[in-house]
Amino acid sequence: MTAHTLVARNSFTHLRSHLGEFEAGLSLGLSRAEAIRLTDPDSARDATMPNNDQTRTVGLVTLPGAFIGVLLGGGSPVQAGAAQVLVLLGIMAGQAATVAVAHRLIEHARIVAPDLRLALHP
């Protein structure tokens, strides 16, 4: 949910402010998906950044929810760590897949903001 919100919001914001580049891409003979990818190469990657940062800094800067939850539930710190690393890597994998699919669907104007519908010729 969070990853989808980020990738869609980033992509639409970027497309709105770079519609000229997108249309230039189309006029060069690029497909809609190619033109979107050309004008917006970073939105998909950026959407995975918050979780990536949390995964990198876990234990150093933060103790996230699963870790605290297992401790409060009576688990040992090792069990808490095991649960937390499973959760973090699970989120990382899930976000990567969701963002990859969502970005493809945005490139093909399957997921499209109402105000961009006309500009993207879906």
Add this chain to the structure above:
Amino acid sequence: MTVQPTWQLGLALALLVIFTLVVSRLGELRIGRQTVVAAVRAIVQLAVVSVIIVGALQHLWTALLFVVVMFVIGVYTTTKRVGVTACWPWVSLAMAAGILPVLLIVYATGTAPLNGLSLIPIAGIVIGNDDRPHARGPELVHPPAVASR
């Protein structure tokens, strides 16, 4: 260590709200009313959710139903936030593409036993894919109630 819903908890919650009110009054934060509303909402919502989850944990199918409801709420929330409510089938596809493989790996490897107690928190975290608000109770990897079955 476990926090139990005892009268001590009630006392602590009341003191925390009073402390917040006093501090916001002294610091002229003007957040008195909204903190009380937020505190009451948190208490009521978590009490209701706790009772519902007790029910959902009884069977695997009720836990699955609970997970489906979480998924629907997740799709609704993100489509609404981004302003693409009409595209909900495609958004569902994108979210399912992230959630199903992760659950498959977790349960196919036997990392966690497939039951309500593990499914609701793991699926919940992956659906929301955000571990900040999803602190959870009992042990995730070795739930004793399950290990002894």
